[in-house]
Amino acid sequence: MDADTLIHxxxxxxxxxxxxxxxxxALAITDGRILALLPSEEARQQIEATEVVExxxxxxxxxxxxxxxxxxxxxxxxxxxxxxxxxxxxRHIWPAEQQWVSRDFVAAGxxxxxxxxxxxxxxxxxxxxFFPDVTAQVAHQAGLRAAIGMxxxxxxxxxxxxxxxxxxxxxxxxxxxxxDPLVKVIFAPHAPYSVGDEPLKKVRTLAAxxxxxxxxxxxxxxxxxxxxxxxxxxxPLARLDRLGLLAPDLVAVHxxxxxxxxxxxxxxxxxxVVHCPQSNLKLASGFCPVAKLLEAGVNVALGTDGAASNxxxxxxxxxxxAALLAKGVSGDxxxxxxxxxxxxxxxxxARALGxxxxxxxxxxxxxxxxxxxDLGALETQPVYDPVSQIVYAAGREQVTHLWVKxxxxxxxxxxxxxxxxxxxxxxxxxxQRLEAxxxxxxxxx
Amino acid sequence: MDADTLIHxxxxxxxxxxxxxxxxxALAITDGRILALLPSEEARQQIEATEVVExxxxxxxxxxxxxxxxxxxxxxxxxxxxxxxxxxxxRHIWPAEQQWVSRDFVAAGxxxxxxxxxxxxxxxxxxxxFFPDVTAQVAHQAGLRAAIGMxxxxxxxxxxxxxxxxxxxxxxxxxxxxxDPLVKVIFAPHAPYSVGDEPLKKVRTLAAxxxxxxxxxxxxxxxxxxxxxxxxxxxPLARLDRLGLLAPDLVAVHxxxxxxxxxxxxxxxxxxVVHCPQSNLKLASGFCPVAKLLEAGVNVALGTDGAASNxxxxxxxxxxxAALLAKGVSGDxxxxxxxxxxxxxxxxxARALGxxxxxxxxxxxxxxxxxxxDLGALETQPVYDPVSQIVYAAGREQVTHLWVKxxxxxxxxxxxxxxxxxxxxxxxxxxQRLEAxxxxxxxxx
Numbered sequence: 001m002d003a004d005t006l007i008h009x010x011x012x013x014x015x016x017x018x019x020x021x022x023x024x025x026a027l028a029i030t031d032g033r034i035l036a037l038l039p040s041e042e043a044r045q046q047i048e049a050t051e052v053v054e055x056x057x058x059x060x061x062x063x064x065x066x067x068x069x070x071x072x073x074x075x076x077x078x079x080x081x082x083x084x085x086x087x088x089x090x091r092h093i094w095p096a097e098q099q100w101v102s103r104d105f106v107a108a109g110x111x112x113x114x115x116x117x118x119x120x121x122x123x124x125x126x127x128x129x130f131f132p133d134v135t136a137q138v139a140h141q142a143g144l145r146a147a148i149g150m151x152x153x154x155x156x157x158x159x160x161x162x163x164x165x166x167x168x169x170x171x172x173x174x175x176x177x178x179x180d181p182l183v184k185v186i187f188a189p190h191a192p193y194s195v196g197d198e199p200l201k202k203v204r205t206l207a208a209x210x211x212x213x214x215x216x217x218x219x220x221x222x223x224x225x226x227x228x229x230x231x232x233x234x235x236p237l238a239r240l241d242r243l244g245l246l247a248p249d250l251v252a253v254h255x256x257x258x259x260x261x262x263x264x265x266x267x268x269x270x271x272x273v274v275h276c277p278q279s280n281l282k283l284a285s286g287f288c289p290v291a292k293l294l295e296a297g298v299n300v301a302l303g304t305d306g307a308a309s310n311x312x313x314x315x316x317x318x319x320x321x322a323a324l325l326a327k328g329v330s331g332d333x334x335x336x337x338x339x340x341x342x343x344x345x346x347x348x349x350a351r352a353l354g355x356x357x358x359x360x361x362x363x364x365x366x367x368x369x370x371x372x373x374d375l376g377a378l379e380t381q382p383v384y385d386p387v388s389q390i391v392y393a394a395g396r397e398q399v400t401h402l403w404v405k406x407x408x409x410x411x412x413x414x415x416x417x418x419x420x421x422x423x424x425x426x427x428x429x430x431x432q433r434l435e436a437x438x439x440x441x442x443x444x445x
Numbered sequence: 446m447d448a449d450t451l452i453h454x455x456x457x458x459x460x461x462x463x464x465x466x467x468x469x470x471a472l473a474i475t476d477g478r479i480l481a482l483l484p485s486e487e488a489r490q491q492i493e494a495t496e497v498v499e500x501x502x503x504x505x506x507x508x509x510x511x512x513x514x515x516x517x518x519x520x521x522x523x524x525x526x527x528x529x530x531x532x533x534x535x536r537h538i539w540p541a542e543q544q545w546v547s548r549d550f551v552a553a554g555x556x557x558x559x560x561x562x563x564x565x566x567x568x569x570x571x572x573x574x575f576f577p578d579v580t581a582q583v584a585h586q587a588g589l590r591a592a593i594g595m596x597x598x599x600x601x602x603x604x605x606x607x608x609x610x611x612x613x614x615x616x617x618x619x620x621x622x623x624x625d626p627l628v629k630v631i632f633a634p635h636a637p638y639s640v641g642d643e644p645l646k647k648v649r650t651l652a653a654x655x656x657x658x659x660x661x662x663x664x665x666x667x668x669x670x671x672x673x674x675x676x677x678x679x680x681p682l683a684r685l686d687r688l689g690l691l692a693p694d695l696v697a698v699h700x701x702x703x704x705x706x707x708x709x710x711x712x713x714x715x716x717x718v719v720h721c722p723q724s725n726l727k728l729a730s731g732f733c734p735v736a737k738l739l740e741a742g743v744n745v746a747l748g749t750d751g752a753a754s755n756x757x758x759x760x761x762x763x764x765x766x767a768a769l770l771a772k773g774v775s776g777d778x779x780x781x782x783x784x785x786x787x788x789x790x791x792x793x794x795a796r797a798l799g800x801x802x803x804x805x806x807x808x809x810x811x812x813x814x815x816x817x818x819d820l821g822a823l824e825t826q827p828v829y830d831p832v833s834q835i836v837y838a839a840g841r842e843q844v845t846h847l848w849v850k851x852x853x854x855x856x857x858x859x860x861x862x863x864x865x866x867x868x869x870x871x872x873x874x875x876x877q878r879l880e881a882x883x884x885x886x887x888x889x890x
Binding site for chain 2: 075077078079081082083084085088112115116119120278280281282283284286287307310311312314317321323324325327328330331332333334335336337338376378379380381382383384385388389392393395396397420423424427428430431434435
């Protein structure tokens, strides 16, 4: 049997079938797809590969899926921390966005974010930001798999003037990437409180026609829910239900405020939930009832949120935070065990984005989106269970290799598709501009 | 002016004075002590140093103080996760300890832990485990500053047979290290539920005589408090108060179950509190009310706990977890800001252990216990505020240099006092033994 690439690893965690840990196995790739998983010894005899990769102390897992982020916001990383939410948004983030967000800003911020994500094991991300055309282009250059949001919000920005303009620009972008193997352009109305009924109805109709997910912040904070009740006489989820949006194509992010009946409703409607534990903690947004959602059968994925509210795009850390926080919040140390956290960060993310036939697990036939983690470091020794070490002890620095669609994006921690020195120089230039702007504006921090 | 070492850094965060960020400064060391902090330009003109270290993209901070750990338990890292507390303890940890804990086990486990701590920026740790004499010896070899606990518990172990034996062995160890510049042997009664009144009274008397801290798990879980009430008719804190132990020399670890009156009492008695956020989450022990304790004026330090319940000894991650969790639990995104988390992980830890005249901040005259963190990586760019980047975005892999008492223990991530290949080989050997033992015992997992 011939293969393009044959990867031998100490452990392979295919995620499907659930719970499986393979030892001393190999994964063969042909034409960007997973051809087979088999014991290394057999593979050495049976498979003739163009390239052979040896990972003697590593775990090979599906590439991580960051199911919610705002990539360009890496340029705001640490700009304003430890502030009340409204002060953070109104006095820092929104003014900074109004002043600085442009095609160049988005390009530099997206590149920084994608380099960070590749270095941290992420092969696929779901983005929502202005100038999604620029982020899509950078994703294409980086070679990452991406769901790029057609952002829609009821206020003008440098990207679009009104809701029709947002939609039109979004749909043009969707058209442009219609046949792209890696970039999928999906709907991304910002949040119930920032998008009115009419544009949401259009999204409902178009998403059904085009069979695309609808990526949206939902029930992020108690205030949001209270304001929703005050403005519409309904909790936001109930309003989305009335608009027909509670459906399997809704990717509802945050969901920290959920009553029992809402959990049942979300489960019944097969809504996708994205949990962002570090962002929810940092902004004191509340606790997503992850254990209850999973128990109710809801597909819960994992996201980092943007770097302004996290402050990194580290999915390994996010898995750990999710697994720890679910235990703390539910009072049950057996809640969200390590394997389930890994599943959230891979297969559940793929499912939420409608990509589960392509990525999220190492089933033969799927695209070869892979991440290798070296467990040989002191910090993850000894290894009794590789999954426990990945979720509870491994750091992003232990990610050594990354492939998307069988193409290597990182090898031995060297980025292969992005120009690291340029990314760092750009980030520092933007810092200088922002700091100069802040000094000129006494209203800033 | 002459110095042994002169370190130029992009940023220096001395922790004292509070909030200070110095840019392009240098720190001079003579005879193991901090001689001066001054602008790099001046230092280059005024100071003649034997060794000059250039840290052009780094933040230099006080070495981190891990105020609660069980170093040898690194060998149990990931042995048994995601289990109810009592099943975890009774079916996994205690049997494994009974079967395996020995001088050799403690030596190998301590070495692994200390290598990990050095790589993660920790210069001082507070330990509680069997065979503290072995851990003290390894700390001495590693060159780390350590508070080593005279463990005291009401059941026999391979280390001691009964409470008198524990105390006697502990005091002999204390005697041995009486004049050691780095190792301080302190009291360490395990917990109110595992140590009776009589031994605790002896500790009270001896700690006052010898002027030593008393390191103890207190109010870790709700069950512990309820059992305390059932056994003694008192909540454990009240019992400790009756025994005279609520005093500035008590280092009370965990403290997740605290009523308002107890917070006031703890503040009034100037008890030291050690918060272990990741361990408390993972074991679903409850939430330490850190924001309230700090507001009440309590000195709150930070610890990782042992690697069996964390599962790493990463104080940078622990700072981040503490800062995030305090916001989530208090509902206030301004709670526990980044600088305060750094203070907890440095100065407050030193204070808790009675070492604040020696370590925990970069005041001239203190011992040169230092940690350098390279903020030039993608993951911490751009830098608007180095403290925010350290707490919210930096990873342990960005720690490049470590000094204790002016002596380098790590340089450009190379360990200088410990033998990394040997540590890794030992860890793997212990894994093999434990796994063989587990297969032989069908009662194990």
